[in-house]
Amino acid sequence: MLGLSASMVSTLLLIGSGLFVLLLASAGDWLFLSSGGHEDGVLDRLNDVLFAKPNVENGLTGLFPAIAGTFSLVMVMTLFVAPLGVATAIYLSEYAKDTWYTKLIRISITNLAGVPAIIYGIFGLGFFVYGLGGQVDALFYTDRLPRPTFGTTGLLWAALTLALVNLPVVIVAVTEGLDALSNDLREASIALGATKSETVFKALMPAALPSVFSGLILATARAAGEVSPLLLVGAVKFSPSLPLSSRAPFIEFEQKFMHLGFQLFDAALFARLPPGGLGWVACIALILVLLIGVLNLTAVSLRTAILKRKTFENPF
Amino acid sequence: MPVANWRHFKSVSLGLLIRVASFTVIFALLGMVVQMMVVAAPIFAASTLERIDAPDGGRGVPVSRAESQDADLRQPIYWVSKGGWQLIGNPGNPWLWVHDQTAVRLNVTELPSDFSIAQMVGHQRGLAVLVGNRLEHFHFSQSTSINDVPAVERVKTVLVDSDIVALAGHPRLAVVALATSLSEIQVVDFRNPDATLRIQVDVEIDTIAWVSPSLIRALTPSGDAVLFVFRATDIGGDWRRLFSPTQYEGYPSEEYLWLPLPSAQAAESKYSVTPLIFGTLKAALLALLFSVPLSLGCAIYVGCFMSEAQRQRVRPAIDMLTAFPTVVLGAIGLFWLAPRFGEFLSALIGVIALFPILAVLGIFGVRALGWRWVRHDALDDWPLRLLPLVLLVIVLGAAAGLIGAAQLPGGSLEAYLLSTGLSISYFNSLLVGIVLGLAITPTIFSIAEEAIHAVPRNMAAGALALGSTPWQSYRDVVLPLALPGMIAAIMVGFGRAAGETMILVMLSGNTGILDLSIFEGLRSVSASLALELPEAPKKSSHYQVLFVMGVLLFGLTFIVNTVAEIIRSRVRMRVRGL
Numbered sequence: 017m018l019g020l021s022a023s024m025v026s027t028l029l030l031i032g033s034g035l036f037v038l039l040l041a042s043a044g045d046w047l048f049l050s051s052g053g054h055e056d057g058v059l060d061r062l063n064d065v066l067f068a069k070p071n072v073e074n075g076l077t078g079l080f081p082a083i084a085g086t087f088s089l090v091m092v093m094t095l096f097v098a099p100l101g102v103a104t105a106i107y108l109s110e111y112a113k114d115t116w117y118t119k120l121i122r123i124s125i126t127n128l129a130g131v132p133a134i135i136y137g138i139f140g141l142g143f144f145v146y147g148l149g150g151q152v153d154a155l156f157y158t159d160r161l162p163r164p165t166f167g168t169t170g171l172l173w174a175a176l177t178l179a180l181v182n183l184p185v186v187i188v189a190v191t192e193g194l195d196a197l198s199n200d201l202r203e204a205s206i207a208l209g210a211t212k213s214e215t216v217f218k219a220l221m222p223a224a225l226p227s228v229f230s231g232l233i234l235a236t237a238r239a240a241g242e243v244s245p246l247l248l249v250g251a252v253k254f255s256p257s258l259p260l261s262s263r264a265p266f267i268e269f270e271q272k273f274m275h276l277g278f279q280l281f282d283a284a285l286f287a288r289l290p291p292g293g294l295g296w297v298a299c300i301a302l303i304l305v306l307l308i309g310v311l312n313l314t315a316v317s318l319r320t321a322i323l324k325r326k327t328f329e330n331p332f
Numbered sequence: 333m334p335v336a337n338w339r340h341f342k343s344v345s346l347g348l349l350i351r352v353a354s355f356t357v358i359f360a361l362l363g364m365v366v367q368m369m370v371v372a373a374p375i376f377a378a379s380t381l382e383r384i385d386a387p388d389g390g391r392g393v394p395v396s397r398a399e400s401q402d403a404d405l406r407q408p409i410y411w412v413s414k415g416g417w418q419l420i421g422n423p424g425n426p427w428l429w430v431h432d433q434t435a436v437r438l439n440v441t442e443l444p445s446d447f448s449i450a451q452m453v454g455h456q457r458g459l460a461v462l463v464g465n466r467l468e469h470f471h472f473s474q475s476t477s478i479n480d481v482p483a484v485e486r487v488k489t490v491l492v493d494s495d496i497v498a499l500a501g502h503p504r505l506a507v508v509a510l511a512t513s514l515s516e517i518q519v520v521d522f523r524n525p526d527a528t529l530r531i532q533v534d535v536e537i538d539t540i541a542w543v544s545p546s547l548i549r550a551l552t553p554s555g556d557a558v559l560f561v562f563r564a565t566d567i568g569g570d571w572r573r574l575f576s577p578t579q580y581e582g583y584p585s586e587e588y589l590w591l592p593l594p595s596a597q598a599a600e601s602k603y604s605v606t607p608l609i610f611g612t613l614k615a616a617l618l619a620l621l622f623s624v625p626l627s628l629g630c631a632i633y634v635g636c637f638m639s640e641a642q643r644q645r646v647r648p649a650i651d652m653l654t655a656f657p658t659v660v661l662g663a664i665g666l667f668w669l670a671p672r673f674g675e676f677l678s679a680l681i682g683v684i685a686l687f688p689i690l691a692v693l694g695i696f697g698v699r700a701l702g703w704r705w706v707r708h709d710a711l712d713d714w715p716l717r718l719l720p721l722v723l724l725v726i727v728l729g730a731a732a733g734l735i736g737a738a739q740l741p742g743g744s745l746e747a748y749l750l751s752t753g754l755s756i757s758y759f760n761s762l763l764v765g766i767v768l769g770l771a772i773t774p775t776i777f778s779i780a781e782e783a784i785h786a787v788p789r790n791m792a793a794g795a796l797a798l799g800s801t802p803w804q805s806y807r808d809v810v811l812p813l814a815l816p817g818m819i820a821a822i823m824v825g826f827g828r829a830a831g832e833t834m835i836l837v838m839l840s841g842n843t844g845i846l847d848l849s850i851f852e853g854l855r856s857v858s859a860s861l862a863l864e865l866p867e868a869p870k871k872s873s874h875y876q877v878l879f880v881m882g883v884l885l886f887g888l889t890f891i892v893n894t895v896a897e898i899i900r901s902r903v904r905m906r907v908r909g910l
Contacts, residue, residue, distance in 0.1 A: 017803050017807075018633075018637070018714075018801075018802055018803045019692065019693070019714075019718070020629065020687070020688065021629040021630070021632045021633040021637075022633050022637075022714035022715050022718055023687070023715075023718050023721070023722045023725075024625070024626055024629030024630045024633065025629075025630045025633050025634060025646065025650075025714075025715035026715045026716070026718045026719045026721075026722040027626065027722055027726070028626060028627075028630050028650055028653070028773065028777075029646075029649060029650070029715065029719070030719070030722060030723060030726065031653075031770065032649075032650070032652060032653045032656075035656060035661075035664060038664065038668065039660075039664070099353065100353050100354075100356070100357050101357070103349070103350045103353035103354050103357075104353065104354035104357040104358065106350055106354075107350050107351060107353075107354035108354065111347060111350060111351065121358055121362075123894070123897060124361075124362065125358075125361065126893075126897060127890055127893040127894050127897060128361055128890075130824060130827050130828070130889060130890075130892075130893040131831065131886055131889050131890060131893070132827075132828075132830070132831020132832065132833065132858060132885065132889055133831075133833070134831065134833045134858045134861050134862055134882075134885075135368075135831070135882055135885060135886045135889075136364070137861070137862070137865075138368065138861055138865055138878070138879065138882045139364045139367060139368060139882075141865060141866070142367065142368070142371050142879065143364075143367050146870055169866075180360065180361065180364070183357055183361065184361070187357075211339055211340060211342070211343035212343050212347060213342060213343035213346035213347060214339070214343065216346075217346070237654075237655070240657070241655075241657025241658070241659065241660075242657070243657070243658075243659045243833075243834050244833035244834055244837075244858070244862055247833075247837075247862045247863075247866065248861075248862065248865055248866055277657060277659040277660075277834075280659050280660065280662075280663050281659055281662075281663075281834065281837070281838065283663075284662065284663050284666050284667070284838050285837070285838060294667055297663055297667055301660040301663055301664070304657060304659075304660055305655055305656060305657075305660055308655045308657060309652065309655040312651070312652060312654065312655045313648075313652075316648040316651065316652075320644060320648070
């Protein structure tokens with residue numbers, strides 16, 4: 017039995033690396049070895065795959081807009097998640113009195129972290145897109161009606177929906193980080209005459225910073241790989257322009273955008289794959305996996321750093 | 333309390349800011365549930381009938397198909413099938429099928445001859461017949477040639493309580509509007525016969541017709557019109573239609589059907605949530621079947637037998653599986669596994685069959701490498717040492733499975749199964765289960781491993797000191813304490829699998845059938861939400877039913893997670909006391 021359970025661990029490690037190698041091999045084969053790779057040279061080929069005009073017909077060039085879309089989505093989401101999630105965690109663990117309803121809210125938020133993202137997606141569609149979006153249009157964009165501006169799916173609503181998906185994750189991570197701090201820190205800070213907010217922001221937060229970052233990075237990683245809400249609130253197969261602009265605020269919130277995960281889904285279900293399509297799919301998947309892998313690794317190493325620091329001394 | 337100084341002011345205002353932000357978040361998260369319920373609720377509303385005033389007395393309302401049929405009452409032909417069969421009926425005479433070209437006549441024994449009024453109802457193949465005080469709903473099969481006579485079957489019988497003078501069938505739904513001799517307008521819904529709507533008017537009515545699916549026009553003998561608005565959801569105010577088997581027009585028996593957008597334009601939408609819930613549970617349970625042995629096996633080893641240092645290295649490595657987002661796993665399943673599923677399955681069977689041998693081989697192999705297996709701290713490197721062996725077994729098992737499958741009559745697993753009467757669909761539940769199982773493995777592993785690791789080390793050490801083997805120390809000492817936590821882990825994994833969307837959308841085939849076979853496809857609640865919600869018109873019955881499913885899915889995962897969380901916190905308390 018011992019041998020069996022030990023070999024389970026090896027099996028799982030093998031499966032994980034096997035999947036990665038499969039993607040790597042298919043993508044590499046298509047990029048560098050199969051037809052075209054030899055004539056154009058590797059750099060031209062990469063340039064084509066990444067930066068050429070996105071080809072809607074058979075979609076084998078122009079991954080860059082999807083990468084940019086994924087990044088801007090994650091960025092806008094973090095803009096919402098970071099302040100709101102941290103504030104809620106601070107409230108729950110530092111400000112709120114320890115009553116039964118606070119406990120109830122904490123348990124609910126923990127459990128909301130396990131609620132599937134598609135549920136948030138249907139809420140996003142019903143509330144943000146149809147509800148709020150319609151209101152915004154009726155108030156500010158009356159001249160463009162009946163063509164909806166915000167009353168349709170777009171970057172802002174997708175980011176808000178993903179923010180809701182990930183808020184519980186961030187709140188739980190930061191709350192745990194704050195709860196792990198020893199009470200000495202709080203008492204010492206108050207005893208030295210610091211106000212409540214000085215205690216929180218100058219004494220506790222610096223000590224809890226690794227857990228804040230680890231929670232945020234985990235959320236970003238999850239957001240980058242989460243596609244199901246995007247089917248409802250935002251991503252499109254092809255968007256002629258990036259959701260970025262040169263004018264302030266530099267991000268076009270109402271714009272529809274392309275997304276790596278959505279491209280994969282689309283290639284899987286609706287596109288008829290031309291020859292070499294498998295390599296293209298592997299390419300998208302590989303970039304997505306690498307992106308999320310790097311984010312996850314960062315979070316994991318931060319977490320290990322926290323665990324290693326058993327005592328949290330005041331950095332000041 | 334007066335604001336003492338700038339620092340104090342800052343503290344108070346920051347506190348206020350934090351409260352505002354957190355209240356916003358908490359309200360948004362909890363309001364989410366309320367909002368979904370509010371959107372979903374109207375589907376359960378009862379049908380309504382109310383009288384409205386039209387400015388010109390309703391004369392401007394255009395005449396519809398239903399009203400032109402009103403003239404057909406004098407003419408005996410009710411319906412013509414595609415095969416040319418005409419349904420002819422005269423009160424007091426037997427009903428006849430008459431073929432329009434050959435003039436073949438057949439008695440329709442299923443239809444009562446002593447009827448007083450008959451009218452087509454619902455989409456093109458329903459007939460409402462009034463016999464005495466019984467209102468009967470019949471349905472014909474569409475026949476496409478002279479050789480098959482349309483079959484007639486009774487769908488439902490409803491008793492009416494007063495004298496009926498006029499009757500009109502709804503153009504789309506199995507709903508009939510009636511006018512009684514006592515100037516009462518009734519709307520009978522065959523889908524929900526207990527809820528007959530009535531409205532009393534002050535004038536005599538002798539004709540009644542549907543102007544549109546929601547508008548009824550009744551005429552007095554002098555030709556004045558009275559208008560009524562009829563509002564009904566697609567389930568006719570009967571929530572049981574969402575869950576129990578329902579008799580639909582054109583189906584021989586009661587069935588569970590999910591057909592929100594039926595092919596024939598006028599046919600009724602069929603919203604049975606049961607096959608989708610069944611599909612969700614089937615996929616989730618199959619996923620557990622694959623995931624539980626793998627993830628618990630890993631959790632047991634990492635949580636119980638590894639040193640802290642090694643554990644810190646292996647845990648993140650397994651957590652990295654989450655770096656494969658489910659859409660990537662779905663794509664791998666779709667492009668690499670589904671096209672050669674037969675081979676994959678035979679290889680998998682071979683590997684699983686060979687795997688237990690690993691238990692024996694593993695121990696002897698590692699012993700042969702010079703490890704004293706009773707020494708607890710020597711177990712650390714086992715997974716790494718076993719890596720080549722496991723790889724070998726996987727390769728051997730896969731080869732054995734493939735060769736074995738080739739020896740089967742028919743030359744491959746699919747051909748063999750086909751010869752025994754089982755056909756493997758391209759998109760089948762087994763494939764979904766395998767890929768979904770892989771997706772939830774890190775979740776189950778992580779929680780179960782925490783539960784096992786939380787059991788104090790000295791408990792197992794004590795057992796080892798008393799002479800038990802490492803496995804005995806686990807089985808008899810650690811397992812009883814960690815078991816509830818492991819069950820909680822499985823529950824959380826189940827919740828994950830039930831809500832997972834991308835893998836199911838891409839691999840399940842999305843066929844809403846109620847079939848226990850693991851070689852058939854399935855359709856899950858989550859996939860239906862993802863695929864249908866963007867297309868469903870806002871505020872339509874379809875949209876509302878989808879939100880009902882969303883609330884159900886939310887409830888399922890929330891309850892499962894809550895129970896798991898309660899178990900986990902109890903275990904934490906118990907273990908802390910040791």
